Amino acid sequence: MTWRGPTYRTVDGQRIDGEWCHVWRRDPWNDRHYLDDLIVFADGAVRCEERTDLHGLEKLLASGRIAVTEPGASKPPEEQSMWLSRRGEPVTPEGFLLEVADKIEELSGRPTSGQRCWDAIRRFQQDPNESNRVLIREAYLAVPPHVRIYVLGDMDRQDRPLRILLTEVGAAVDGGGPVVTAEMHADVLDYFNRGDEGVAREEESRAVDHADDPPTAGQAAFTSLETIYPRGWPDVLGLFVLRNEFPAPVVFAGETYPSVLHGYWALSAADAADHDQIRDAPSGREARDRGGRAERRADWPRMRLAVMGGLLEAKFTQHPDLAEILLSTGDSVISYTGHWDSPFWRDASDGRGRNWVGRLLELTRSGLVARQVLPG
Numbered sequence: 001m002t003w004r005g006p007t008y009r010t011v012d013g014q015r016i017d018g019e020w021c022h023v024w025r026r027d028p029w030n031d032r033h034y035l036d037d038l039i040v041f042a043d044g045a046v047r048c049e050e051r052t053d054l055h056g057l058e059k060l061l062a063s064g065r066i067a068v069t070e071p072g073a074s075k076p077p078e079e080q081s082m083w084l085s086r087r088g089e090p091v092t093p094e095g096f097l098l099e100v101a102d103k104i105e106e107l108s109g110r111p112t113s114g115q116r117c118w119d120a121i122r123r124f125q126q127d128p129n130e131s132n133r134v135l136i137r138e139a140y141l142a143v144p145p146h147v148r149i150y151v152l153g154d155m156d157r158q159d160r161p162l163r164i165l166l167t168e169v170g171a172a173v174d175g176g177g178p179v180v181t182a183e184m185h186a187d188v189l190d191y192f193n194r195g196d197e198g199v200a201r202e203e204e205s206r207a208v209d210h211a212d213d214p215p216t217a218g219q220a221a222f223t224s225l226e227t228i229y230p231r232g233w234p235d236v237l238g239l240f241v242l243r244n245e246f247p248a249p250v251v252f253a254g255e256t257y258p259s260v261l262h263g264y265w266a267l268s269a270a271d272a273a274d275h276d277q278i279r280d281a282p283s284g285r286e287a288r289d290r291g292g293r294a295e296r297r298a299d300w301p302r303m304r305l306a307v308m309g310g311l312l313e314a315k316f317t318q319h320p321d322l323a324e325i326l327l328s329t330g331d332s333v334i335s336y337t338g339h340w341d342s343p344f345w346r347d348a349s350d351g352r353g354r355n356w357v358g359r360l361l362e363l364t365r366s367g368l369v370a371r372q373v374l375p376g
Helices: 054-063 093-107 113-126 130-141 145-150 160-165 182-209 260-268 272-279 284-293 300-318 320-327 356-373
Strands: 004-011 014-026 033-041 222-224 250-252 255-257 334-336
Touching: 004 033, 014 093, 033 093, 054 093, 093 113, 093 145, 113 130, 113 182, 130 160, 160 182, 250 260, 250 300, 255 260, 260 272, 260 284, 260 300, 272 284, 300 320, 300 356, 320 356, 334 356
Parallel strands: 222 334
Antiparallel strands: 004 014, 014 033, 250 255
16 A cells, blocks of 8 residues: 555644555445545544544454455456565455554554564574574564565565575475575575665765764744834844845945845846836835836846845844844744745745745855854
């Protein structure tokens, strides 16, 4: 089954994570089946035609009201040899129920049957005795049959190493495969050990390649909201100074602009007279309105990011008090929202927002830190 997500539901203000997959649901009026979503949640709740749990799902599967394969569809041809087969076992209601139980464990942060199988393998590697081999067998058989070929994460050998290890010496794997020898058991143990060595090398290499990754999670994201102050901007400075319309004069490209917004729209104008009218607008909003009506420079799309970045750098390097407020956001992601800026510049809940102002504010903040600590 293919699981999709994320999804969630809210219980008493708490978010309960979930994932969903497709199943076949029988219409009680005409006995026809159609695709429907089966949603599984971290607290064990299951939802399809009704709200239920694992026990209820078992009853739905047993009654045929829910099917895990299309009823009436032709079955794939039988394999001549289980050992040579590249397909997993067919999905059954029993196997699907085990998979749903695993999904609940995964969503709730508990070990799945696959992880418990790997735990048993690790114990066997440390002490390869018969009792630990039995533990591997029990853990392997607890994995849903149709996903066992994926349990080792090896696309080439699939679960064959486990099937060899769990077959007694002198017996044929899967009844028709190779006859197992003690050397083959030793080779499987060597296979697991080599895999661990490869993982260790990869982790060591990644630690070097990613040495500049932050060691811990950053501060919570900060959202810069567009706020209107009908009586004028507050005297006590706050995070609202991050807004482009905040009246902080900036000297940029040989001109002085009353705000970043004035500078951005004035510099976008193709005509010098429009530039001056926008620069002299009584407010940032008026500057945006005049700029939106003026003819744009032909090369503006290729330079607007650099201009905005330069204006923001000028604003916060020329006003140390504002720079301190920007630095107070630490390493937070800055989500720059609003109603009037285009989605190119702001963050938007519909996914269209590219949040370039927020990203450039983060870059400006990083530049301020660098100036404080780097020589020159």
